[in-house]
Amino acid sequence: xxxxxxxxxxxxxxxxxxxxxxxxxxxxxxxxxxxxxxxxxxxxxxxxxxxxxxxxxxxxxxxxxxxxxxxxxxxxxxxxxxxxxxxxxxxxxxxxxxxxxxxxxxxxxxxxxxxxxxxxxxxxxxxxxxxxxxxxxxxxxxxxxxxxxxxxxxxxxxxxxxxxxxxxxxxxxxxxxxxxxxxxxxxxxxxxxxxxxxxxxxxxxxxxxxxxxxxxxxxxxxxxxxxxxxxxxxxxxxxxxxxxxxxxxxxxxxxxxxxxxxxxxxxxxxxxxxxxxxxxxxxxxxxxxxxxxxxxxxxxxxxxxxxxxxxxxxxxxxxxxxxxxxxxxxxxxxxxxxxxxxxxxxxxxxxxxxxxxxxxxxxxxxxxxxxxxxxxxxxxxxxxxxxxxxxxxxxxxxxxxxxxxxxxxxxxxxxxxxxxxxxxxxxxxxxxxxxxxxxxxxxxxxxxxxxxxxxxxxxxxxxxxxxxxxxxxxxxxxxxxxxx
Amino acid sequence: xxxxxxxxxxxxxxxxxxxxxxxxxxxxxxxxxxxxxxxxxxxxxxxxxxxxxxxxxxxxxxxxxxxxxxxxxxxxxxxxxxxxxxxxxxxxxxxxxxxxxxxxxxxxxxxxxxxxxxxxxxxxxxxxxxxxxxxxxxxxxxxxxxxxxxxxxxxxxxxxxxxxxxxxxxxxxxxxxxxxxxxxxxxxxxxxxxxxxxxxxxxxxxxxxxxxxxxxxxxxxxxxxxxxxxxxxxxxxxxxxxxxxxxxxxxxxxxxxxxxxxxxxxxxxxxxxxxxxxxxxxxxxxxxxxxxxxxxxxxxxxxxxxxxxxxxxxxxxxxxxxxxxxxxxxxxxxxxxxxxxxxxxxxxxxxxxxxxxxxxxxxxxxxxxxxxxxxxxxxxxxxxxxxxxxxxxxxxxxxxxxxxxxxxxxxxxxxxxxxxxxxxxxxxxxxxxxxxxxxxxxxxxxxxxxxxxxxxxxxxxxxxxxxxxxxxxxxxxxxxxxxx
Numbered sequence: 001x002x003x004x005x006x007x008x009x010x011x012x013x014x015x016x017x018x019x020x021x022x023x024x025x026x027x028x029x030x031x032x033x034x035x036x037x038x039x040x041x042x043x044x045x046x047x048x049x050x051x052x053x054x055x056x057x058x059x060x061x062x063x064x065x066x067x068x069x070x071x072x073x074x075x076x077x078x079x080x081x082x083x084x085x086x087x088x089x090x091x092x093x094x095x096x097x098x099x100x101x102x103x104x105x106x107x108x109x110x111x112x113x114x115x116x117x118x119x120x121x122x123x124x125x126x127x128x129x130x131x132x133x134x135x136x137x138x139x140x141x142x143x144x145x146x147x148x149x150x151x152x153x154x155x156x157x158x159x160x161x162x163x164x165x166x167x168x169x170x171x172x173x174x175x176x177x178x179x180x181x182x183x184x185x186x187x188x189x190x191x192x193x194x195x196x197x198x199x200x201x202x203x204x205x206x207x208x209x210x211x212x213x214x215x216x217x218x219x220x221x222x223x224x225x226x227x228x229x230x231x232x233x234x235x236x237x238x239x240x241x242x243x244x245x246x247x248x249x250x251x252x253x254x255x256x257x258x259x260x261x262x263x264x265x266x267x268x269x270x271x272x273x274x275x276x277x278x279x280x281x282x283x284x285x286x287x288x289x290x291x292x293x294x295x296x297x298x299x300x301x302x303x304x305x306x307x308x309x310x311x312x313x314x315x316x317x318x319x320x321x322x323x324x325x326x327x328x329x330x331x332x333x334x335x336x337x338x339x340x341x342x343x344x345x346x347x348x349x350x351x352x353x354x355x356x357x358x359x360x361x362x363x364x365x366x367x368x369x370x371x372x373x374x375x376x377x378x379x380x381x382x383x384x385x386x387x388x389x390x391x392x393x394x395x396x397x398x399x400x401x402x403x404x405x406x407x408x409x410x411x412x413x414x415x416x417x418x419x420x421x422x423x424x425x426x427x428x429x430x431x432x433x434x435x436x437x438x439x440x441x442x443x444x445x446x447x448x449x450x451x452x453x454x455x456x457x458x459x460x461x462x463x464x465x466x467x468x469x470x471x472x473x474x475x476x477x478x479x480x481x482x483x484x
Numbered sequence: 485x486x487x488x489x490x491x492x493x494x495x496x497x498x499x500x501x502x503x504x505x506x507x508x509x510x511x512x513x514x515x516x517x518x519x520x521x522x523x524x525x526x527x528x529x530x531x532x533x534x535x536x537x538x539x540x541x542x543x544x545x546x547x548x549x550x551x552x553x554x555x556x557x558x559x560x561x562x563x564x565x566x567x568x569x570x571x572x573x574x575x576x577x578x579x580x581x582x583x584x585x586x587x588x589x590x591x592x593x594x595x596x597x598x599x600x601x602x603x604x605x606x607x608x609x610x611x612x613x614x615x616x617x618x619x620x621x622x623x624x625x626x627x628x629x630x631x632x633x634x635x636x637x638x639x640x641x642x643x644x645x646x647x648x649x650x651x652x653x654x655x656x657x658x659x660x661x662x663x664x665x666x667x668x669x670x671x672x673x674x675x676x677x678x679x680x681x682x683x684x685x686x687x688x689x690x691x692x693x694x695x696x697x698x699x700x701x702x703x704x705x706x707x708x709x710x711x712x713x714x715x716x717x718x719x720x721x722x723x724x725x726x727x728x729x730x731x732x733x734x735x736x737x738x739x740x741x742x743x744x745x746x747x748x749x750x751x752x753x754x755x756x757x758x759x760x761x762x763x764x765x766x767x768x769x770x771x772x773x774x775x776x777x778x779x780x781x782x783x784x785x786x787x788x789x790x791x792x793x794x795x796x797x798x799x800x801x802x803x804x805x806x807x808x809x810x811x812x813x814x815x816x817x818x819x820x821x822x823x824x825x826x827x828x829x830x831x832x833x834x835x836x837x838x839x840x841x842x843x844x845x846x847x848x849x850x851x852x853x854x855x856x857x858x859x860x861x862x863x864x865x866x867x868x869x870x871x872x873x874x875x876x877x878x879x880x881x882x883x884x885x886x887x888x889x890x891x892x893x894x895x896x897x898x899x900x901x902x903x904x905x906x907x908x909x910x911x912x913x914x915x916x917x918x919x920x921x922x923x924x925x926x927x928x929x930x931x932x933x934x935x936x937x938x939x940x941x942x943x944x945x946x947x948x949x950x951x952x953x954x955x956x957x958x959x960x961x962x963x964x965x966x967x968x
């Protein structure tokens with residue numbers, strides 16, 4: 001495994017993608033294949049053979065054979081569905097497992113849909129138990145039963161454990177590839193023990209020291225093993241005051257610990273202090289990336305990661321919940337305006353100015369809420385400083401209200417030559433910015449208090465308030481002060 | 485160093501923050517201190533001594549001494565400015581350097597402002613050259629000159645090199661703590677060489693094999709050193725087909741390589757193939773986090789990371805560019821409505837409905853642009869599939885236009901009992917959603933083509949188009965079909 005892993009690094013994977021795409025475009029009549037039906041792999045190979053010129057087929061297969069599984073995953077994700085399935089058929093069956101682990105959820109689904117029960121069982125058989133756990137939600141139950149039967153008792157226990165944790169728990173990031181030693185031996189003995197391995201597990205930067213009952217005692221960094229004399233006993237060198245993760249902890253706590261203390265691996269212990277697994281930095285990097293992507297997607301109201309080549313219908317559904325919510329709040333705002341139809345009829349300039357009041361307050365509130373959500377995520381908001389922060393955001397909103405409200409008031413005055421209109425405009429901007437600051441602060445704090453992720457859905461509520469509120473404040477003030 | 489680093493891991497840093505804050509709140513009269521003036525450290529200490537009850541002072545100092553520099557950095561960031569500076573004064577001077585490296589840019593500025601030239605010189609003296617380069621933009625020129633003079637010739641060259649790279653280049657992530665070996669020696673010789681170190685540099689998972697001219701030949705993972713027999717020569721085991729980074733490459737390419745290939749460290753070579761440094765996973769994690777944070781901040785139009793305790797004035801300025809831009813586009817949209825004042829006067833219902841048309845298209849366009857920006861960032865958009873993707877986004881916009889435009893049309897019909905109004909509403913929604921899809925696709929593609937970051941500023945342009953466009957389409961159609 002290490003052999004294929006360490007070789008085949010590539011500097012620019014996009015070049016490979018282009019070459020693959022070129023080979024596919026030139027020599028494949030993909031439109032004629034119906035891939036959705038589940039043919040056995042051999043039959044599909046035959047079909048592909050017919051479609052692809054033999055020489056190019058060999059070329060493409062060789063190219064794929066040379067690539068790192070992560071690069072193949074990238075290429076699969078960037079190919080339209082028919083080409084993707086062609087490439088998938090050309091990948092050697094014994095690499096199926098490691099590639100399935102690498103692709104995104106959406107693309108994994110499209111690949112698994114074309115695989116037979118035997119193929120899936122074989123693919124899962126190539127994986128470690130923690131990887132099987134990652135794959136499990138996408139596998140048919142029958143396949144999972146077969147896989148489970150094929151495991152040893154110890155592996156079954158690991159798989160059961162790995163599958164029992166929620167996605168956002170440390171347990172879900174955990175693997176079981178740790179090397180454990182006892183504290184009463186010398187480095188010499190440890191070195192001899194390690195030399196019996198063909199290779200150490202990836203990301204082994206430290207060995208875990210446990211007692212007879214598997215209770216975690218400390219760690220021995222390989223670093224120390226290497227620079228110290230062989231006759232020193234482990235318990236003289238091992239570090240005992242290191243971080244221990246708990247399998248039920250939130251995954252983002254583990255991520256923060258890795259970031260803060262620059263870890264490569266960390267032990268995971270259960271409530272009795274027994275070592276149950278480890279978390280490694282590569283899993284943490286993937287977790288951080290996935291989190292930040294889902295933040296950005298959530299801000300735009302996309303429920304989940306989209307396969308860019310998913311059908312129009314499927315993609316549209318991913319976006320509907322958000323649009324439907326927004327339509328409801330827009331209808332509500334529309335009815336707020338409707339309540340002032342008489343006022344607008346008398347002074348139509350109000351209709352031209354009202355979107356300004358709503359829009360700027362929406363933007364400003366969005367800035368406030370972004371700052372608050374970020375500070376909450378970093379754990380910087382405490383009881384002691386919350387009041388101060390809230391005061392500051394209100395002060396900024398007030399300042400912005402005077403400055404930009406003033407500018408907007410002048411704009412209104414110069415357009416319609418009415419001092420009262422200018423004053424109404426400025427006051428409405430000021431009040432709506434303060435309203436925006438209030439909801440921008442309290443919605444994320446409330447969501448946090450309710451145990452919800454404050455990043456999800458804050459913006460739709462925010463816009464609802466600054467739109468409807470802005471229209472109400474502006475048209476209300478106008479009705480009082482401008483209409484006689 | 486390792487000693488202080490490896491110890492003092494903490495499970496929950498927020499508890500420490502609360503304890504520190506408690507000590508500060510109970511026993512310090514901070515309001516009386518003017519900290520902005522630069523007193524020598526001793527004078528400030530005296531001042532602090534006076535303010536803080538001696539016993540609590542000792543308690544606080546001991547607590548801080550026990551903490552990891554990254555945890556102290558966290559506490560400094562979460563404290564209001566006066567308390568922050570008190571804590572900063574209590575931190576032992578010899579830890580200043582490592583803490584300054586850990587805090588955010590905004591907070592670092594506030595700390596450096598209170599330090600004398602001597603203190604800064606001393607702090608910089610505690611750091612590696614690549615860390616000094618990170619600090620350099622915040623240090624006074626005079627201090628940098630002194631620091632430079634104190635370095636050896638080799639270090640000066642490293643510092644010059646590290647400072648010469650733009651922030652988004654691999655060179656800016658690089659450090660110089662690599663262990664190099666020759667290929668013609670045995671593992672035995674390597675082991676003896678390593679035992680002469682007190683400790684290996686952090687994140688040493690592999691040794692770099694170079695020739696006499698420092699040309700990079702390959703890597704020897706510590707893993708292999710450990711599991712193999714001592715009499716094997718390095719060139720039998722070393723891996724030559726590994727990833728090499730180039731110091732001028734974009735930093736996010738390096739980050740992608742680390743994510744894809746699960747690296748812990750990677751060599752950096754210059755154009756002649758000489759080894760010039762290495763990048764380690766902890767730097768990459770920080771880079772990924774910073775990138776994703778700046779993405780979220782940019783989406784809300786915040787120019788840079790804010791110190792949450794910065795003054796109202798400073799924070800407001802951070803937010804003004806965006807608000808000013810939005811005000812300009814809002815003024816423009818307002819003038820578009822102004823062009824239809826006669827129409828609105830005749831049919832005031834239009835004023836109540838027009839924000840719906842603008843709002844939903846804005847949301848839908850935002851979803852499109854998020855998908856496109858994400859695909860661009862992952863390098864999934866190629867010449868071959870671009871047309872297909874564009875077609876798909878238009879199809880989704882069309883579908884959404886019919887569905888949600890239909891719903892909005894019914895809403896308008898039931899409110900105002902006018903079939904033509906309902907039809908105008910539906911058509912305007914459909915057209916504006918298509919317009920939104922167009923700009924949602926082409927703005928990021930254009931920005932990318934121009935070599936700009938597509939995530940910055942896309943949304944303000946998007947809203948400008950969907951607002952003004954929505955008002956124009958809706959009121960224009962109404963003028964044509966409803967007003968006789």
